[in-house]
Amino acid sequence: MFVAAIALLPYSDARPCEDETAVRWAISQDGGAWHSNYLRIYGKPATDCLVVDLHDVTAHRLGAYYLHYADNTQCVNSILKEDALKFVTEDHVRYIPPSSAAFAALLRWSAFKTTGDKAHLDEFMRIASWLVKNQQNGRWEWRIPIPALDMRPPWISAYTQCYAISVMLRAYQETRNRKYLEAARKAMHWVKRSIKNGGVTFFSRTGAWLEEYPNPNTPSHILNGHLAAMLGVWDYYRVTGDPGAKRLFDAAANAVKADIGKYDLGYWFVYSRLNRVDVINASYMNYVAKNLDVLGAITGDSFFSRYGARVSEYLTSESLFCKMATDRYAREHPSGTPSAGR
Numbered sequence: 340m341f342v343a344a345i346a347l348l349p350y351s352d353a354r355p356c357e358d359e360t361a362v363r364w365a366i367s368q369d370g371g372a373w374h375s376n377y378l379r380i381y382g383k384p385a386t387d388c389l390v391v392d393l394h395d396v397t398a399h400r401l402g403a404y405y406l407h408y409a410d411n412t413q414c415v416n417s418i419l420k421e422d423a424l425k426f427v428t429e430d431h432v433r434y435i436p437p438s439s440a441a442f443a444a445l446l447r448w449s450a451f452k453t454t455g456d457k458a459h460l461d462e463f464m465r466i467a468s469w470l471v472k473n474q475q476n477g478r479w480e481w482r483i484p485i486p487a488l489d490m491r492p493p494w495i496s497a498y499t500q501c502y503a504i505s506v507m508l509r510a511y512q513e514t515r516n517r518k519y520l521e522a523a524r525k526a527m528h529w530v531k532r533s534i535k536n537g538g539v540t541f542f543s544r545t546g547a548w549l550e551e552y553p554n555p556n557t558p559s560h561i562l563n564g565h566l567a568a569m570l571g572v573w574d575y576y577r578v579t580g581d582p583g584a585k586r587l588f589d590a591a592a593n594a595v596k597a598d599i600g601k602y603d604l605g606y607w608f609v610y611s612r613l614n615r616v617d618v619i620n621a622s623y624m625n626y627v628a629k630n631l632d633v634l635g636a637i638t639g640d641s642f643f644s645r646y647g648a649r650v651s652e653y654l655t656s657e658s659l660f661c662k663m664a665t666d667r668y669a670r671e672h673p674s675g676t677p678s679a680g681r
Contacts, residue, residue, distance in 0.1 A: 388408050388409040389406060389407075389408060389625060389626065389629055390406070390407050390408060390409055391405065391406060391629050391632050391633060392404065392405055392406070392407065392449070393405070393632075393633065393636045396633070396636050396637050397577065397637065398577065399577055399578065400512060401505075401508060401509050401512055401574060401577065401578065402452055403448065403449040403452040403453055404445040404446075404448060404449045404505065404570075405570055405633045406626075406629055406630070406633065407445065407446055407449035407450075407453075408446065436481060436482075436483075436499070437470060437473060437479035437480075437481075437499050437503060438479075438496065438498055438499035438502055438503075440466050440469060440470060441466075441470060441479075441499065441502035441503040441505070441506050442502055443466060444462075444463050444466035444467055444470070444506045445502065445505060445506060445509075447459045447460075447462045447463040447466065448460075448463045448506075448509055451463060460513070463506075463509075463510070464510060464513070464514070466506070467506050467507065467509075467510035467519065470503050470506060470507070470522070471507075471518060471519065471522050474503075474522055474525070474526070475493075476525070477522075477524075477525030477526050477528050477529055478493075478495045478500075478526070478529055479495065479499050479500060479503050479526070480492070480493035480494065480495055481493065481494050481495065481496065481499070485552060488552045488554055488557070488559060489554050489556070489557065490552050490554060494552075494553070495529060495539060495553070496539060496550070496551050496552065496553065496564070497530060497539035497540065497549035497550050497551060497553065497564065497565070497568040498549075498551040498564040498567055498568050500526045500527075500529055500530050500539060500568070500571065501526075501530060501549065501567065501568035501569070501570065501571025501572060502567065502568075502571060503522075503526060503571075504523045504526050504527060504530070504571040504572075504574060504575055505570065505571045505574045507519045507520070507522045507523035507526070508520070508523050508574050508575065508577075508578045511523070511578070512578065520578075520579075523575060523578075524579075527572075527575050527581075527584065530549065530568070530571070530572060530587070531583060531584075531587055534550055534553040534554070534555045534558065535555050538553070539553040539568075540553075540587070541553075541558045541560070542590070543594070545593060545594055545597035545598065546590045546591060546592070546593035546594030546595075546596075546597060546598075547587060547590035547591050547593075547594055548560045548565055548591070548594050549564070549565045549568035549569060549572070549591055550564070550565075551563075551564025551565070551568070552564075557613070558612075559611040559612060559613050560598070560611055560612040561610060561611045562595075562599070562602050562608070562610070562611070562627060563610075563619070563623055563626055563627055563630070565591065565594070565595070566595070566627065566630035566631070566634070567630065568591075569588060569591045569592070569634065570630075570633065572584050572587050572588045572591065573588050573637060576588060592634065592638060592640070592643075595634070595643070596640075596642055598612075599646060603649075604618070606653055607619075607624070607653055608623075608624060608627060608650065608653075610623070621654060624650055624653060624654050625651075625654060627647075627650055628647045628648075628650035628651045628654070629647070630647075631643045631644065631646050631647030631650065632644055632647040635647065
């Protein structure tokens with residue numbers, strides 16, 4: 340997801356636990372940056388209303404999106420309002436990124452499929468039409484820089500391309516208007532393309548990473564963005580039967596199986612492969628867990644569902660989080676051990 344959305348929770352919003360005094364002690368001894376980050380993310384996820392829809396995940400006909408919310412309408416309004424304030428171009432123009440528009444469209448679609456209210460369908464089609472009009476040669480381009488990741492506009496993202504592909508395919512099946520299918524086909528061209536050649540995918544011997552921020556010099560391998568992009572690739576295969584899309588999806592799944600342990604600290608997850616310090620917040624943890632559940636249903640591979648359960652355990656086990664963080668500090672700083680009474 341977006342860099343702007345990964346700010347860690349302030350400590351005042353953190354939820355204390357039985358071992359908090361020990362963790363505070365560990366920080367006071369050395370001021371370790373990673374411990375400070377871990378305390379800031381501590382708390383329950385804000386996305387408890389996230390719904391996993393596993394109905395007919397392999398059928399040709401696309402249904403409600405795999406992940407949506409109990410109240411899709413409220414979330415749509417929140418997303419568009421917040422992102423309109425959050426993202427500003429270099430020439431000081433506020434705009435809604437295409438990924439936000441695509442995600443809002445998928446929530447509208449899911450609301451339509453779950454309620455039958457055609458007002459949601461009308462909004463979905465309005466956004467789908469906007470996405471077609473704003474596609475440039477198959478690309479939905481970002482118009483803002485991300486200096487921390489050396490991304491200069493215009494640039495494209497696997498996360499954005501694939502969310503929008505999922506919108507295009509649902510609009511095509513609803514209307515049979517081939518302009519939406521063609522927009523999806525053009526977008527998939529860039530998803531299949533290596534980041535070294537201007538695309539969004541990093542190919543390696545272990546598989547393929549769908550890069551949210553496709554910097555060929557410093558691939559970041561952001562986990563949640565990769566997982567979300569996989570679902571757009573899968574939708575494309577479901578609708579078109581394209582064997583290239585299936586190979587890419589399988590390669591992306593292999594990459595997760597080979598590398599997910601590199602994000603796992605034993606009690607929490609880091610955001611990317613750039614370092615082992617920048618942990619994700621609880622909402623992201625919940626999102627990763629639910630995405631893994633979806634992949635388990637699609638592939639029939641229990642590895643994904645087992646790992647999803649593991650991530651969920653990190654979210655619900657407060658003592659596990661604090662105990663593991665403190666134990667790790669003690670191992671790395673043997674000069675002293677924390678006391679629960681300090």
